[in-house]
Amino acid sequence: MQEAFKKVNPVQKRAIDHVFDVYFNVVAANMTYEGGWVPDSQIAAQMDVLNKGYAGTGIQFKHMDTIRILSSYYFNTLNVPDTSDLTQILYTYGQLFRKGGQSTMNINLIGFSADDDTYGFTLLPSLYATYAPIDGLYVRFTSLPGGSSPDRQGSTVIHESGHWFGLLHTFENGCDGDGDGVDDTPAEAEPASGCPVNRDTCPQAGLDPIHNYMDYSAEGCRNSFTAGQIDRMHSAISVYRS
Structure with missing residues (x-):
């Protein structure tokens, strides 16, 4: 009974004691939505969804800047780092574009390959010391609020940020x-x-x-x-x- 009760124990709201700077890196093949050129309105909506998702946790986020990276190469090659080549691509990309240190969240909006149903990936925080340039959220650009993925309208960033803070599935x-x-x-x-x-x-x-x-x-x-x-x-x- 005690175990069952613990699993429905309500969450107590916490005062905000951590505010994280957030940079959006919009990686686009061209200046169309289909090419990854996400409008500022969707980024603002994503920040709103993110902060509402973390309401009561003591964690909030502040949008610092949006960096637009016009590169068909990175739009088409950034992907889940399951091979050494992909890890090296991510490492080089991060050295060029990542902002801040371990407490700065970089949300990289990317395309993934056409046959990949992945919506995002993130390295756990314990890997920061080894893979600092790769640190951040890598999110399919269509998953933002108002995007073209109807089954994902902002919660992907909440999910991936949970990994960024050490949560597992x-x-x-x-x-x-x-x-x-x-x-x-x-x-x-x-x-x-x-x-x-x-x-x-x-x-x-x-x-x-x-x-x-x-x-x-x-x-x-x-x-x-x-x-x-x-x-x-x-x-x-x-x-x-x-």
């Missing part, structure tokens, strides 16, 4: 072991899609956390972090992002 390790390492996120066997209310894929207490920002459920389904996740983010900030 809610379905990490499935039903086994420590899961995502946070006690109050119920175990989940695999990513959710859509908004499957009352989904329960693991025998442990609690329904699948389909409303959590760190799941893969649909845009309108994800709306919260748990108290344990918020504590974990603050711990990561004190170690890696201060």
